[in-house]
Amino acid sequence: MTAARIRLWELPIRIFHWSLAAAVLSAIASGLTGGNWMIWHQRLGLVAVGRPAFRLVWGFAGPTHARFSSFWPTPGKVAAYLRGAWRGIGHNPLAALSVLALLGTVAFQASRGLLANDDIAFNGPFYALIDKATNDAATGWHRTAVNVLYLLVARQVAAIAFHARIKRQNLIRPMITGWHEGQGAQPTCGGSRHTLAFSLALALLVVYAASGTWLPAPVTPATSPTMDW
Amino acid sequence: MLHRFKQGLAVSILLAVSGSVLAQQLPQLKPEEATRYRKAGYAFANRNMLKIKAMLDGSLPYNKDQVLAAATVINSTVNSGMGALYLPGTEKDIGSEKTRLKPEFFTQPDKVKEVAGACRTAGSKLATAAASSNQAQVRVAFDDMGKAGKGCHDAFRKD
Numbered sequence: 536m537t538a539a540r541i542r543l544w545e546l547p548i549r550i551f552h553w554s555l556a557a558a559v560l561s562a563i564a565s566g567l568t569g570g571n572w573m574i575w576h577q578r579l580g581l582v583a584v585g586r587p588a589f590r591l592v593w594g595f596a597g598p599t600h601a602r603f604s605s606f607w608p609t610p611g612k613v614a615a616y617l618r619g620a621w622r623g624i625g626h627n628p629l630a631a632l633s634v635l636a637l638l639g640t641v642a643f644q645a646s647r648g649l650l651a652n653d654d655i656a657f658n659g660p661f662y663a664l665i666d667k668a669t670n671d672a673a674t675g676w677h678r679t680a681v682n683v684l685y686l687l688v689a690r691q692v693a694a695i696a697f698h699a700r701i702k703r704q705n706l707i708r709p710m711i712t713g714w715h716e717g718q719g720a721q722p723t724c725g726g727s728r729h730t731l732a733f734s735l736a737l738a739l740l741v742v743y744a745a746s747g748t749w750l751p752a753p754v755t756p757a758t759s760p761t762m763d764w
Numbered sequence: 765m766l767h768r769f770k771q772g773l774a775v776s777i778l779l780a781v782s783g784s785v786l787a788q789q790l791p792q793l794k795p796e797e798a799t800r801y802r803k804a805g806y807a808f809a810n811r812n813m814l815k816i817k818a819m820l821d822g823s824l825p826y827n828k829d830q831v832l833a834a835a836t837v838i839n840s841t842v843n844s845g846m847g848a849l850y851l852p853g854t855e856k857d858i859g860s861e862k863t864r865l866k867p868e869f870f871t872q873p874d875k876v877k878e879v880a881g882a883c884r885t886a887g888s889k890l891a892t893a894a895a896s897s898n899q900a901q902v903r904v905a906f907d908d909m910g911k912a913g914k915g916c917h918d919a920f921r922k923d
């Protein structure tokens with residue numbers, strides 16, 4: 536039996552997946568709550584920002600099933616899948632579409648957040664770099680684009696339920712244990728330590744850049760004694 | 765004598781008439797002014813919220829007097845009769861005066877009353893908390909104030 540299983544998702548991909556899910560869901564919850572939770576909203580949003588950067592590297596240099604080239608959803612593949620003729624493992628072509636959409640939306644969402652403001656007591660780290668009308672436009676996008684995320688999350692849950700009930704296939708277990716039970720699949724290779732080091736470094740760099748802590752501190756002109764009122 | 769009386773009468777009438785003109789009450793509010801004032805009020809409240817936040821998160825040293833001054837601005841603003849600044853028709857831009865007010869504001873008076881009421885209560889609690897030296901209390905009141913503002917923005921401010 537053990538001979539028939541393969542390593543489908545490497546550990547870094549699994550950590551990536553669950554930390555992205557946790558960061559996005561808690562960013563949504565904190566954003567909707569507002570108030571003092573906005574401080575956490577920024578932190579969680581920044582964690583989310585690093586994920587697409589990390590995933591991008593794995594998409595090109597990662598192990599077999601994590602590579603974009605292995606699951607890139609060409610129209611031909613999507614059509615084959617819909618006819619029931621697709622025979623791969625890992626992300627099926629429809630799932631691949633939503634993986635790419637999810638990564639893109641998270642990147643878009645978080646980048647708008649960096650420019651956003653809630654008009655009450657919270658400004659994104661790059662708020663000061665642009666004028667208020669542009670801040671407000673970014674805020675509008677931030678509040679609207681999150682609906683796309685809701686759709687994608689709902690699609691994900693629906694797909695898991697569909698596979699569990701109709702296809703009798705557990706999609707969650709491989710994403711926890713990393714093992715895919717079944718034969719005929721090409722084993723995973725690639726995704727060296729170097730890839731890991733590089734992708735982590737890039738993700739950290741992106742998070743650092745997005746945090747805006749490197750921006751020069753705002754200059755508060757010293758109040759002259761005559762203006763001290 | 766009669767002449768003097770007439771003169772006096774004329775002066776009194778003149779005074780009375782001009783007095784009633786001068787003593788005209790509050791000038792009539794133009795719609796674009798209503799929009800300008802409410803935006804100005806909220807924007808200044810926003811600035812003062814940011815000040816309190818900076819003192820709560822340690823970016824600025826906590827200064828009880830400044831927190832109290834900021835909380836007083838916020839409380840007075842939200843309790844200043846802002847409702848009067850929502851003139852009918854001001855859900856549209858007027859000249860260069862832009863607005864982000866949703867038209868629903870004028871069709872959902874109960875919801876407006878609810879969110880505005882929550883904001884006024886939060887404002888007075890914030891002022892009370894700021895008057896105490898209790899930072900933890902200010903933090904809680906600040907959280908409520910933020911959520912109350914968000915409640916209104918979610919419902920009536922355009923994205």
Ligand code: HEM
Pocket residue numbers: 559562563564566567576577579580581583584641644645646647648649650651652653654657658659660674677678681684914917918
């Ligand atoms: C993928 C990451 C993120 C997600 C999923 C997310 C999601 C959300 C959600 C659901 C809201 C509430 C919108 C509403 O109440 O209608 C929100 C508001 C907000 N977010 Fe994010 N956010 C993310 C990242 C960020 C980042 C990195 C920042 C900036 C540091 C940020 C800044 C804001 C601001 C300022 C608001 C308030 C907008 C308003 O109330 O007008 N967000 N976000």
Ligand code: HEM
Pocket residue numbers: 654655656799802803804806807808809810813838842862863864865866879880883909910912913916917920921922
């Ligand atoms: C802590 C309390 C509040 C703060 C700090 C705040 C802050 C702001 C700010 C800065 C703006 C943008 C103004 C501009 O465009 O220059 C705004 C707009 C707006 N706020 Fe608030 N707000 C608060 C409470 C409320 C409440 C209680 C309501 C509902 C009754 C409300 C409804 C609106 C609406 C409708 C707009 C759009 C106004 C327009 O564009 O004409 N806000 N707010």
